Amino acid sequence: MDLEVSEPIDFSSGDHQHLVQKAADDNIQSKSARSYGTSSSTHGPQQTHGNPHSKAGEQGDTYVVEISAETTTEDSNPLSGPFSEAAIRRAFIVKVFFLLSVQLLITGAIISLFLFWKALRVWVVKNPWFTYALLPAFFVVFIILACCGKLCRQVPANYILLGLFTILQGLLLGTVSVFCNAEEVLWATAATALVTISLTLFALQTKCDFTLLSGMLFVLLFVLIIYGILLIFIRSYWLHLLYAGLGTVIFSLYLVMDVQLMVGGRHHHSNLHPEEYVFAALNIYMDIINLFLFILQLIGLGR
Structure with missing residues (x-):
C-alpha cells in the first residue's frame, strides 16, 4: 500500500494522528487479505504464476509523506511574544508613564531651586567644580542603565539607578539654568511640554511607522554630535541657530519613535521586554530633556 501526502502537515496541531491511524488500519486490512488468500491457495489449485501482485506482496508497504517546513504558533500568530496579551502591554505603558511623570516632577523641582534660590545661584557661579564633578557621575550611571540590561530588570536596583540618574540630570540642568534668564527657562519649559504632548498624541494616532527610521x-x-564639537571653535550666530533647530527636529523624531516602540502593536520594531519599563522611561525622558535644551537654546538665540 502506498500512502502519499501532498499537503503540508502541521505536527503541532495533531493533524498527523489520523493519517497514522489510517495507515495502521489499512495495513491490518491488507495483511488480513493476504493471509486469507494464502489459506485459500492451500486448498485450491495454485495460480501464483503470472500474478502481477506477487512481488508487491513480498515487499513491505511504502509510505511517502511530504512534510512542509515546521510551523509554530509564534509564526501563525503575529501578536505572540512577551506582549501577547493586551493587559501586559497596558500595564507596561502605565509603568512607563508613571516613572516618566515622577522623573519630570523631580527634575522640575530641582531646576526651580537653582532658578529661584539666589544664594544657590551665586554659589554655583563661584564654584564651577560642582558642575564638573557631576559630569563623570552622570555618565557612569547613564552607561550602567544603557548597557546593563539584566540590572535594569532587577528590583529595586533599577529604581535606585533611575532615581540617581534623575537627580544627577536635574542638578546638571539646574547648573545650566543658572546662566539663563528665568523667563527663558519658563518659556522653554512651556514649549517643551506643549511639543511633548502634541508629539505623543501624534505618535499614538498616526499610521506612519517611525520605528523604521532608527538607523x-x-x-x-x-552628525549632530560632530557639528556641536565644531561649534566649540566656531563663533557664528547662524551656525548655532541651525544647530539648535537641527537638534530640535532630531529629538522630536526620536520622541515619536520611542513612544511607538513603547506602544508596540502594528509597528515594525518593538524589541522591548515587559520588564524593561525603566529602559523605556529612560529613553523618553532623555528625548524630552534634550528637546528642552535645544528649545532653550533657540529661545536664547532668538532674544
Missing part, C-alpha cells in the same frame, strides 16, 4: 536617526545624531 537614519542614529546617523543624524552622530
Whole structure:
C-alpha cells in the first residue's frame, strides 16, 4: 500500500494522528487479505504464476509523506511574544508613564531651586567644580542603565539607578539654568511640554511607522554630535541657530519613535521586554530633556 501526502502537515496541531491511524488500519486490512488468500491457495489449485501482485506482496508497504517546513504558533500568530496579551502591554505603558511623570516632577523641582534660590545661584557661579564633578557621575550611571540590561530588570536596583540618574540630570540642568534668564527657562519649559504632548498624541494616532527610521536617526545624531564639537571653535550666530533647530527636529523624531516602540502593536520594531519599563522611561525622558535644551537654546538665540 502506498500512502502519499501532498499537503503540508502541521505536527503541532495533531493533524498527523489520523493519517497514522489510517495507515495502521489499512495495513491490518491488507495483511488480513493476504493471509486469507494464502489459506485459500492451500486448498485450491495454485495460480501464483503470472500474478502481477506477487512481488508487491513480498515487499513491505511504502509510505511517502511530504512534510512542509515546521510551523509554530509564534509564526501563525503575529501578536505572540512577551506582549501577547493586551493587559501586559497596558500595564507596561502605565509603568512607563508613571516613572516618566515622577522623573519630570523631580527634575522640575530641582531646576526651580537653582532658578529661584539666589544664594544657590551665586554659589554655583563661584564654584564651577560642582558642575564638573557631576559630569563623570552622570555618565557612569547613564552607561550602567544603557548597557546593563539584566540590572535594569532587577528590583529595586533599577529604581535606585533611575532615581540617581534623575537627580544627577536635574542638578546638571539646574547648573545650566543658572546662566539663563528665568523667563527663558519658563518659556522653554512651556514649549517643551506643549511639543511633548502634541508629539505623543501624534505618535499614538498616526499610521506612519517611525520605528523604521532608527538607523537614519542614529546617523543624524552622530552628525549632530560632530557639528556641536565644531561649534566649540566656531563663533557664528547662524551656525548655532541651525544647530539648535537641527537638534530640535532630531529629538522630536526620536520622541515619536520611542513612544511607538513603547506602544508596540502594528509597528515594525518593538524589541522591548515587559520588564524593561525603566529602559523605556529612560529613553523618553532623555528625548524630552534634550528637546528642552535645544528649545532653550533657540529661545536664547532668538532674544
